[in-house]
Amino acid sequence: MTILAVETTTAYVQLYVDGDWLPVCDDPTRITPGRGVAVLLPDGGQAAVFQDRTGRWYAIDNHDPFTGAAVLSRGLMGSSDGSAFVASPLLKQRFDLTTGRCLDDEEVSVRAYAVRVAA
Amino acid sequence: MSTATPRTIVLVGHGMVGQRFLEALAEHGVAGRDRVVVLCEEPRPAYDRVQLTSYFAGRTPEELSLSDAEFLDKYGIELHLGDPAETIDRERGVVTARSGLTVAYDTLVLATGSYPFVPPVPGKDAAGCFVYRTIEDLLAIEEYAKNATTGAVVGGGLLGLEAAGALKGLGLSTHIVEFAPRLMPVQVDEGGGAALHRTITGMGLTVHTGTGTQEIVTGEDGSVTAMRLSDGSELATDMVVFSAGVRPRDQLARDCGLAVGERGGITVDERCRTADPKVFAIGECALAADGRVYGLVAPGYEMAQVAAAAIADQENGNGFTGADMSTKLKLLGVDVASFGDAHGTAEGSLDVVYADSRSGTYKKLVVGAGGELLGGVLVGDAESYGMLRPLTGSVPPISPEQLVLPAGAGAPVALGPTALPDEAVICSCHNVTKGAIRGAVTEHSCTSVPEVKKCTKAGTGCGSCVKVLGQLVTAELEAGGVEVDKGLCGCFAQTRQELYEIVLALRLTSYRELLDAHGRAEARGGDGCEICKPTIGSIIASLAPTLGADGYVLDGEQAALQDTNDHFLANLQKNGSYSIVPRIPGGEITPEKLIVIGEVARDFGLYTKITGGQRIDMFGARVEQLPLIWAKLVDAGFESGHAYGKSLRTVKSCVGSTWCRYGVQDSVRMAIDLELRYRGLRSPHKLKSAVSGCARECAEAQSKDFGVIATSNGWNLYVGGNGGATPRHADLLAQDLDDDGLIRLIDRFLMFYIRTADRLERTSTWLERIEGGLDHVRDVVVEDSLGICADLEALMTAHVSGYRDEWASTLDDPERLARFVSFVNAPEVPDPTVRFVPERNQIKPELPLLNLTTRPLEGTATR
Ligand code: SRM
Ligand SMILES: Cc1cc2nc3c(=O)[nH]c(=O)nc-3n(C[C@H](O)[C@H](O)[C@H](O)COP(=O)(O)OP(=O)(O)OC[C@H]3O[C@@H](n4cnc5c(N)ncnc54)[C@H](O)[C@@H]3O)c2cc1C
Ligand code: SF4
Ligand code: FES
Numbered sequence: 001m002t003i004l005a006v007e008t009t010t011a012y013v014q015l016y017v018d019g020d021w022l023p024v025c026d027d028p029t030r031i032t033p034g035r036g037v038a039v040l041l042p043d044g045g046q047a048a049v050f051q052d053r054t055g056r057w058y059a060i061d062n063h064d065p066f067t068g069a070a071v072l073s074r075g076l077m078g079s080s081d082g083s084a085f086v087a088s089p090l091l092k093q094r095f096d097l098t099t100g101r102c103l104d105d106e107e108v109s110v111r112a113y114a115v116r117v118a119a
Numbered sequence: 120m121s122t123a124t125p126r127t128i129v130l131v132g133h134g135m136v137g138q139r140f141l142e143a144l145a146e147h148g149v150a151g152r153d154r155v156v157v158l159c160e161e162p163r164p165a166y167d168r169v170q171l172t173s174y175f176a177g178r179t180p181e182e183l184s185l186s187d188a189e190f191l192d193k194y195g196i197e198l199h200l201g202d203p204a205e206t207i208d209r210e211r212g213v214v215t216a217r218s219g220l221t222v223a224y225d226t227l228v229l230a231t232g233s234y235p236f237v238p239p240v241p242g243k244d245a246a247g248c249f250v251y252r253t254i255e256d257l258l259a260i261e262e263y264a265k266n267a268t269t270g271a272v273v274g275g276g277l278l279g280l281e282a283a284g285a286l287k288g289l290g291l292s293t294h295i296v297e298f299a300p301r302l303m304p305v306q307v308d309e310g311g312g313a314a315l316h317r318t319i320t321g322m323g324l325t326v327h328t329g330t331g332t333q334e335i336v337t338g339e340d341g342s343v344t345a346m347r348l349s350d351g352s353e354l355a356t357d358m359v360v361f362s363a364g365v366r367p368r369d370q371l372a373r374d375c376g377l378a379v380g381e382r383g384g385i386t387v388d389e390r391c392r393t394a395d396p397k398v399f400a401i402g403e404c405a406l407a408a409d410g411r412v413y414g415l416v417a418p419g420y421e422m423a424q425v426a427a428a429a430i431a432d433q434e435n436g437n438g439f440t441g442a443d444m445s446t447k448l449k450l451l452g453v454d455v456a457s458f459g460d461a462h463g464t465a466e467g468s469l470d471v472v473y474a475d476s477r478s479g480t481y482k483k484l485v486v487g488a489g490g491e492l493l494g495g496v497l498v499g500d501a502e503s504y505g506m507l508r509p510l511t512g513s514v515p516p517i518s519p520e521q522l523v524l525p526a527g528a529g530a531p532v533a534l535g536p537t538a539l540p541d542e543a544v545i546c547s548c549h550n551v552t553k554g555a556i557r558g559a560v561t562e563h564s565c566t567s568v569p570e571v572k573k574c575t576k577a578g579t580g581c582g583s584c585v586k587v588l589g590q591l592v593t594a595e596l597e598a599g600g601v602e603v604d605k606g607l608c609g610c611f612a613q614t615r616q617e618l619y620e621i622v623l624a625l626r627l628t629s630y631r632e633l634l635d636a637h638g639r640a641e642a643r644g645g646d647g648c649e650i651c652k653p654t655i656g657s658i659i660a661s662l663a664p665t666l667g668a669d670g671y672v673l674d675g676e677q678a679a680l681q682d683t684n685d686h687f688l689a690n691l692q693k694n695g696s697y698s699i700v701p702r703i704p705g706g707e708i709t710p711e712k713l714i715v716i717g718e719v720a721r722d723f724g725l726y727t728k729i730t731g732g733q734r735i736d737m738f739g740a741r742v743e744q745l746p747l748i749w750a751k752l753v754d755a756g757f758e759s760g761h762a763y764g765k766s767l768r769t770v771k772s773c774v775g776s777t778w779c780r781y782g783v784q785d786s787v788r789m790a791i792d793l794e795l796r797y798r799g800l801r802s803p804h805k806l807k808s809a810v811s812g813c814a815r816e817c818a819e820a821q822s823k824d825f826g827v828i829a830t831s832n833g834w835n836l837y838v839g840g841n842g843g844a845t846p847r848h849a850d851l852l853a854q855d856l857d858d859d860g861l862i863r864l865i866d867r868f869l870m871f872y873i874r875t876a877d878r879l880e881r882t883s884t885w886l887e888r889i890e891g892g893l894d895h896v897r898d899v900v901v902e903d904s905l906g907i908c909a910d911l912e913a914l915m916t917a918h919v920s921g922y923r924d925e926w927a928s929t930l931d932d933p934e935r936l937a938r939f940v941s942f943v944n945a946p947e948v949p950d951p952t953v954r955f956v957p958e959r960n961q962i963k964p965e966l967p968l969l970n971l972t973t974r975p976l977e978g979t980a981t982r
Contacts, residue, residue, distance in 0.1 A: 023944075063952075068966060069693060071695045078645075087648075113705040
């Protein structure tokens with residue numbers, strides 16, 4: 001992994017994509033806890049990145065498999081039994097943010113990404 | 120079943136009782152097997168005569184209908200509309216109808232009802248004289264009233280008062296002329312009559328008791344101009360409605376030699392059979408075995424059941440030997456009820472009376488020698504009617520004095536319906552006992568009031584038992600261990616209303632604090648869920664100025680709570696793009712502003728459509744375009760239309776008195792005033808309103824959460840209307856309000872709704888759910904029975920003064936604007952999945968890879 005020599009005070013939100021940590025946001029404070037943002041991936045795909053109230057980070061595919069629209073980042077986040085989920089803003093199905101599994105339909109899941117905040 | 124060959128059963132009269140008889144025949148398996156022919160005099164099949172007056176409150180004849188083609192088809196019932204029976208030949212067993220149709224019968228059932236009695240005064244047939252019995256009568260009254268300003272009702276009984284209420288509702292100044300010394304002489308005693316008199320006079324009606332009608336005076340064209348009264352005076356009036364009682368329609372029976380009573384009514388035995396075993400009579404035309412003619416629907420229904428059972432050869436059940444004569448006045452906004460032996464005619468009975476002439480309350484209970492409740496009269500406060508009526512005949516568990524005292528005046532804890540015995544009749548219209556209602560829950564697995572209504576028919580007549588019905592159903596469900604968790608969601612065990620009270624009392628502005636201190640143990644410290652977050656966000660927003668929170672719904676932590684649409688201040692569409700709806704108050708817009716909308720839509724390539732809410736929606740904006748588009752709109756003086764919010768949507772208007780030849784008030788101005796007053800108000804669900812300039816109702820105000828209809832004296836306020844999947848006509852809350860009075864009442868109504876409704880509960884469902892229903896809401900917001908109106912008004916005042924346009928506030932703040940980007944790591948790259956293709960010279964979404972799996976049922980009140 002190569003990190004460009006920038007000010008060391010800058011913490012990046014990074015996604016593990018294709019065997020590498022991809023920096024996606026240089027200012028984690030811009031992401032409201034409990035909400036998400038969309039990220040454009042190098043292959044033209046999209047991810048949805050969230051932060052919960054304790055500062056833990058999550059990322060899943062931004063595409064809502066039920067409608068085809070790239071909107072999961074705009075859903076409402078919540079937690080149930082200690083695990084975080086997002087409810088799609090379109091038809092409200094919930095997806096576990098750690099695994100990407102749909103909580104309302106066993107047959108459906110979306111890809112989940114590893115996330116970290118690092119300099 | 121003894122008869123093998125199909126018989127022919129002829130029913131004469133398709134009224135309420137006739138229809139019930141057909142249903143009973145079907146239940147017994149007779150209809151469908153035997154031939155059933157119905158001769159119906161009226162031009163329409165049976166309808167709900169009891170609810171006739173609700174036509175003036177907006178119920179259509181179709182809604183009043185009790186019969187449908189499906190039912191008739193299913194049992195092959197032959198219905199001849201507009202073709203009354205004219206003669207009966209009992210020897211040959213043949214009925215002849217007006218059209219010449221003859222039908223040979225094996226069994227004949229007369230259910231011809233009553234006709235209104237019109238006293239034989241000169242001029243009674245003049246143009247402008249009406250009776251009040253059928254839908255056709257009402258249509259004629261309504262038509263004539265258009266050119267009238269004053270109306271008089273002859274007769275101050277139950278129906279007379281209903282008719283008077285209707286005339287008043289039509290905007291006429293209304294008189295009631297009653298021969299007896301008091302109103303409702305049959306039902307209430309002197310004390311009750313006096314209280315009633317005061318209340319009705321207080322509502323703006325003029326009451327003349329102890330006065331007879333001597334002559335109807337007509338003008339040169341032969342139409343009514345006045346009435347001459349027994350005291351020699353003359354009462355100027357444009358129309359007269361006779362409501363001086365009814366007489367059984369027994370002429371057919373008389374003509375064919377069947378016995379009738381001295382004062383009319385076809386004589387029948389306990390099985391409702393006449394002296395001719397092939398002929399039955401049921402309903403209001405029959406003189407029952409107990410020597411009485413019943414002018415109420417419940418006894419008629421019972422007769423219908425008895426006769427159908429007899430015809431089905433099942434004579435072992437109970438016969439008809441008499442019935443309860445309880446009544447409750449349905450309209451006019453006065454609480455009047457009488458039940459059982461209201462006049463204390465039983466030997467040795469004693470009265471317990473509570474009277475308060477200041478509040479117009481009068482309550483009397485008649486108690487028998489053994490302490491048993493025999494009957495009573497309630498005027499001004501008929502709350503306890505639903506409870507007292509079923510207790511009739513038994514010794515109440517608490518003393519009669521305590522039963523008549525008003526709540527809070529030393530009355531002990533209210534007596535719940537659980538105290539009633541199983542045999543107690545809860546719904547007297549359909550004769551449903553408490554036991555049957557409990558059975559519906561325990562044996563037929565009904566879990567809600569609508570289900571129980573469907574299963575038992577209880578509550579589907581006059582409606583006066585619905586409140587007690589609801590209490591019984593809840594009690595039974597709870598007793599059955601159906602522990603209905605009333606909590607909002609998995610995070611909170613409280614209802615929305617309880618959370619509202621907590622937020623208000625503790626002045627909480629933080630969702631996290633609320634969750635950590637008041638959430639369910641397992642949810643504390645967590646992230647909440649998609650149900651409670653927007654709900655709490657809405658509560659905080661509704662109360663923002665009062666709590667000292669920022670009124671901007673996306674401020675700080677609040678931003679994380681809002682539903683996705685609120686979060687972007689726009690409506691998300693199926694492909695991830697957004698729609699934009701600027702506010703157009705009252706639907707009024709200048710050409711300049713129309714041009715701006717056109718220019719913006721053209722410049723950004725948006726699909727443009729006129730909405731159902733009298734404004735314009737522009738679709739197809741990408742998230743990063745929202746601020747650019749709004750900058751232009753705000754510049755031109757537009758504001759957010761909150762199409763995305765659970766908040767005020769539109770106040771539709773009709774053009775009103777400024778242009779319309781019929782308009783009586785300036786409906787456009789009022790609609791604009793209301794829309795500007797309540798814009799931005801966050802509520803449990805969306806709020807819609809409309810203002811019509813006259814009773815023609817072009818703005819469809821009665822389908823709105825709060826609808827306003829102009830009258831010549833001011834405004835009528837309707838509440839609880841709804842379009843959507845379960846439409847509901849709004850109920851009249853108050854009449855003839857002036858501008859200030861109207862706004863004050865809406866302020867209170869809305870704030871009371873916001874305070875007490877469940878999440879995503881429109882005013883319509885709220886009004887039906889809330890204990891006490893419309894009456895309770897009226898008590899609270901009109902009479903201030905809880906003493907909270909000042910608080911409610913203060914909350915609204917705070918909202919109104921704290922209002923700022925959300926889009927203008929957003930554009931003013933770079934930090935807020937930063938949210939409107941496609942990608943956090945590539946803000947300048949538009950979302951490649953949002954694409955459009957042309958259609959009818961505009962755009963429509965090009966849907967990406969629609970690998971759609973099955974969708975849940977969309978729409979209804981969840982979004
Ligand atoms: C745009 C519009 C249709 C149109 O092209 O005319 C519309 C569009 C939507 N309606 Fe509607 N309704 C529109 C007028 C109506 C009306 C007519 C009216 O307001 O006079 C009704 C019936 C009246 C009523 O609400 O009582 C109506 C009853 C509904 C309902 C059913 C509500 C109910 O209580 O049953 C929903 C679903 C809900 O809210 O749960 C709904 C939901 C929606 C949503 C918000 C569905 C959604 O979540 O995507 C639609 C999105 C609007 C958007 O993206 O801009 N819409 N909708 C109308 C916008 C009016 C406006 O100017 O604000
Ligand atoms: C405004 C109003 C309010 C009321 N409120 C209440 C209330 O709150 N509670 C209550 O219990 N009751 C109330 N009633 C009374 C209730 O409507 C009657 O008790 C009930 O309708 C009686 O039913 P029925 O079938 O006997 O008569 P109806 O419903 O009058 O039906 C008789 C039918 O027979 C038809 N008919 C007559 N002669 C012939 C013929 N020769 N051939 C063919 N058809 C014929 C008539 O046209 C009519 O359609 C109210 C009545 C009115 C008018
Ligand atoms: S409701 Fe009355 S005033 Fe308004 S447009 Fe219609 S007819 Fe005219
Ligand atoms: S008492 Fe009339 S509907 Fe139940």
